[in-house]
Amino acid sequence: MSGHSKWHNIQAKKGKADAKRGKIFxxxxxxxxxxxxxGGSNPETNAKLRDVIAKAKAANMPNDTITRAIKKAAGELSAVNYETIIYEGYGPEGIAVIVECLTENKNRTAGNVRYAFSKQGGNMGTVGCVGFMFQSKGEIIIEKTDSVDEDELMMMALDAGAEDFVAEDEVFVVTTTPEDFGTVREALESNGIEFLEADVKMIPDTYTEINEEVATKFQKMLDVLEDDDDVQNVYHNAEFPEGWEG
Structure with missing residues (x-):
């Protein structure tokens, strides 16, 4: 079907992902x-919390760690006030970048994000400068294995309300509207499907090819941003060179 997520292009490398697992958690x-x-600490009545728990499980976050986090959240509802802030800008060679943050200190976060952009030849822009080049979509990544039948999985996803289904080299990519994400995810989960990723994210309409020199520079920028505790997600439209390892 139509579309291509470039999942293999933007997925963190296995070694890096393992090294940063604590930060991801x-x-x-x-x-x-x-x-x-x-929405409250009961996942049964809080759809957003159910979605975050599914994301945690896809990242191999242990169940007891998830449970502790929920209990901690219930006890700290008045103690910490995180604010969602979205920054937009350009990486080297005009790569479109969106940085999604959760912070209790806007000044600190803005300074850190601006530094990450400028250090590697990019620049932070105004709100909306690149946002129009992305669409908010639910994306569920499923590993290709002998136990997963492509046709059955596709029909399962589409029947549950998915917009699109794409078979890539190593994974299946299920795309949904943000509104239908939870319904589709839960339908697949109830059928025993396990996820490599499950989240609502910003998907670029088109990708920009970059060479190895630019890729190396841009990866440094991504590393700085992703190492920042205030940065939750970084979305971009760069297409790294085939086989590039960083």
Whole structure:
């Protein structure tokens, strides 16, 4: 079907992902706090919290860690006030970049994000400068295995309300509207499907090819942003060179 997520292009490398696993858990834990504060700490009555828990499980976050995070959130609802802030700008060679943050200190976060952009030849722009080049979509990534039948999975996803289904080299990519994401995810989950990723994210309409020199520079920028505890997600439209390892 139509579309191509470039999942293999933007997915963190396995070694880096393992090295940053603790930081990933910290970021997801922060999302759990916000979801619980906004909708309560019971996943059965809080759809957003259910979605964040699914994201945590896809990231291999242990169940007891998830449970502790929910309990911690329930006990800290009045103690921490995180604000969602979106920054937009350009990486080297005009790569479109969106940085999604959760912070209790806007000045600190703005300064750190601006530094990350300028250090590697990019620049932070105004709100909306690149946002029009992306669409908010639910995206569920499923690993190709012998136990997953492509046709059955596709029909399962589409029947549940998915917009699109794409088979890539190593994964299946299910795309939904943000509104239908939870319904589709839960339908697949109830049929025993496991996810590599499950989240609502910003998907670029088109991708910009970059060479190895630009890729190396841009990866440094991504590393700085992703190492920042206030940064939850970084979205971009760069297409890294085939086989590039960084």
């Amino acid at each position: 910290t970021k997801i834990g922060k999302e759990i706090v916000v979801a619980a504060k906004n």
